[in-house]
Amino acid sequence: MPQPPAPRRTLGRPPRFSRAEVVAAARRIVDAEGVDRLTMRRLATEIGSTPMALYHHVRNKDQLLVLLLDDYAARTLRRPELPDEPRERVVVAAAAIHEALADCPWIVEVLTADDLMSASALWFVEQIVDGLVAGGLPPERAVHGYRAIWYYTAGEIMIRATATRRRTGDDKPTYRDQVFAALDPDELPRLSQVAQRWAPLTAEDTYLDGLRALVDGLLAAR
Amino acid sequence: MPQPPAPRRTLGRPPRFSRAEVVAAARRIVDAEGVDRLTMRRLATEIGSTPMALYHHVRNKDQLLVLLLDDYAARTLRRPELPDEPRERVVVAAAAIHEALADCPWIVEVLTADDLMSASALWFVEQIVDGLVAGGLPPERAVHGYRAIWYYTAGEIMIRATATRRRTGDDKPTYRDQVFAALDPDELPRLSQVAQRWAPLTAEDTYLDGLRALVDGLLAAR
DNA sequence: GCGAGTTTCTATACATGTAAGAAAAGTAAC
DNA sequence: GTTACTTTTCTTACATGTATAGAAACTCGC
Numbered sequence: 001m002p003q004p005p006a007p008r009r010t011l012g013r014p015p016r017f018s019r020a021e022v023v024a025a026a027r028r029i030v031d032a033e034g035v036d037r038l039t040m041r042r043l044a045t046e047i048g049s050t051p052m053a054l055y056h057h058v059r060n061k062d063q064l065l066v067l068l069l070d071d072y073a074a075r076t077l078r079r080p081e082l083p084d085e086p087r088e089r090v091v092v093a094a095a096a097i098h099e100a101l102a103d104c105p106w107i108v109e110v111l112t113a114d115d116l117m118s119a120s121a122l123w124f125v126e127q128i129v130d131g132l133v134a135g136g137l138p139p140e141r142a143v144h145g146y147r148a149i150w151y152y153t154a155g156e157i158m159i160r161a162t163a164t165r166r167r168t169g170d171d172k173p174t175y176r177d178q179v180f181a182a183l184d185p186d187e188l189p190r191l192s193q194v195a196q197r198w199a200p201l202t203a204e205d206t207y208l209d210g211l212r213a214l215v216d217g218l219l220a221a222r
Numbered sequence: 223m224p225q226p227p228a229p230r231r232t233l234g235r236p237p238r239f240s241r242a243e244v245v246a247a248a249r250r251i252v253d254a255e256g257v258d259r260l261t262m263r264r265l266a267t268e269i270g271s272t273p274m275a276l277y278h279h280v281r282n283k284d285q286l287l288v289l290l291l292d293d294y295a296a297r298t299l300r301r302p303e304l305p306d307e308p309r310e311r312v313v314v315a316a317a318a319i320h321e322a323l324a325d326c327p328w329i330v331e332v333l334t335a336d337d338l339m340s341a342s343a344l345w346f347v348e349q350i351v352d353g354l355v356a357g358g359l360p361p362e363r364a365v366h367g368y369r370a371i372w373y374y375t376a377g378e379i380m381i382r383a384t385a386t387r388r389r390t391g392d393d394k395p396t397y398r399d400q401v402f403a404a405l406d407p408d409e410l411p412r413l414s415q416v417a418q419r420w421a422p423l424t425a426e427d428t429y430l431d432g433l434r435a436l437v438d439g440l441l442a443a444r
Numbered sequence: 445g446c447g448a449g450t451t452t453c454t455a456t457a458c459a460t461g462t463a464a465g466a467a468a469a470g471t472a473a474c
Numbered sequence: 475g476t477t478a479c480t481t482t483t484c485t486t487a488c489a490t491g492t493a494t495a496g497a498a499a500c501t502c503g504c
Contacts, residue, residue: 012481013469053483112384119401126410139416143423148432155377162334179341188344190352194361201365210370217439234451235499275453
């Protein structure tokens with residue numbers, strides 16, 4: 001016996017779509033056409049509505065991107081086997097977050113949204129804080145340590161992402177190249193020494209090295 | 223005897239203003255009215271021209287902001303006395319950059335522009351790279367080390383800046399607060415343990431602690 | 445002086461995020 | 475049903491960055 005469409009218990013005009021549907025539609029657009037095509041108008045047509053209707057489900061486009069990131073994290077973050085040794089546990093957990101984020105370059109615009117507070121990322125945060133505590137830090141310092149790791153990780157992703165984006169744009173010499181070409185070896189000997197190697201050197205992916213150094217430093221007894 | 227206005231040696235219509243004037247005008251606007259008021263139209267009227275004329279002096283608004291940052295760095299970056307001890311030299315040099323940038327929060331939108339390549343900042347980069355070399359790193363690793371420090375520094379500034387910007391907006395509980403209020407102590411014991419202290423803890427300024435840890439880790443023999 | 449070439453400036457137009465307010469579609473009280 | 479109220483949606487409008495096309499202002503060779 002088909003129930004009558006469950007009696008509405010909420011006042012007001014019933015919504016034609018939910019926030020979840022908005023996020024799902026946004027995901028379809030991003031996956032199929034790239035993040036540049038994700039505009040509020042495009043999203044509205046995808047959902048069969050008008051741009052301003054979306055604003056009753058998300059506060060603004062930034063929040064939409066945060067939700068998209070949450071959605072992405074929930075779908076792709078898998079909990080890896082973590083080593084027992086505290087230092088290595090921290091490194092592996094942070095690297096897992098980094099890898100997931102680096103795979104999805106459009107997040108950059110969202111990444112400054114304070115902490116990475118997707119519920120599905122919390123487990124990794126827990127592992128990092130716990131690893132730091134197991135390594136000998138008091139809880140407060142462990143939180144600070146996690147923050148430092150997060151600053152480093154987010155900074156790396158943001159800077160690297162915009163760098164590659166610019167590089168694909170045009171191949172003209174960048175501002176950086178000009179500056180490096182005009183170095184005065186007497187005043188800046190070290191930079192002159194590495195000037196020619198600067199571009200390839202900074203293009204290398206050394207996230208893990210830096211992360212290890214940071215975690216080592218955090219866990220070193222002082 | 224007043225020289226006739228030095229004979230033009232360049233072809234084409236003479237410019238009505240220079241890039242330097244554009245940057246100066248932009249600085250006046252930012253100083254007097256805040257960065258939000260810095261629009262291409264507002265800048266054009268300030269200079270007595272039209273918006274599109276600006277685009278012959280700067281590539282786009284992003285580049286204008288980079289130039290503004292360069293200008294700011296050239297005016298405010300002073301070279302401090304640096305300690306001889308390599309580790310401390312690196313820390314002090316990095317902290318000086320950090321302090322200068324943190325004082326001018328509008329840079330955030332620019333900070334991902336790869337390296338901080340203002341000519342006046344290069345001296346600090348030199349000091350950092352040189353300090354790392356003096357600390358025992360081969361030049362390549364010193365450059366990587368500088369990059370790590372830059373990721374950490376830029377990430378800290380970007381994340382902290384957007385965090386405070388949001389906080390000033392409204393005092394509603396943030397998404398983060400909601401997530402933390404709903405923690406499951408069995409699954410995430412450490413986070414539950416520090417949940418109430420999370421906001422104040424992460425509001426603390428621990429840039430220097432993290433920096434020291436990172437430099438320590440970079441310089442530790444492996 | 446004149447046409448060609450070069451550089452800079454102007455006018456116009458468009459896509460975008462989103463503010464403001466009116467309209468629509470429901471429930472509840474009568 | 476009618477009215478009041480609430481919530482969602484739609485319409486319209488605006489500020490912004492910037493693309494495009496062409497006009498304007500100069501130098502140079504003649």
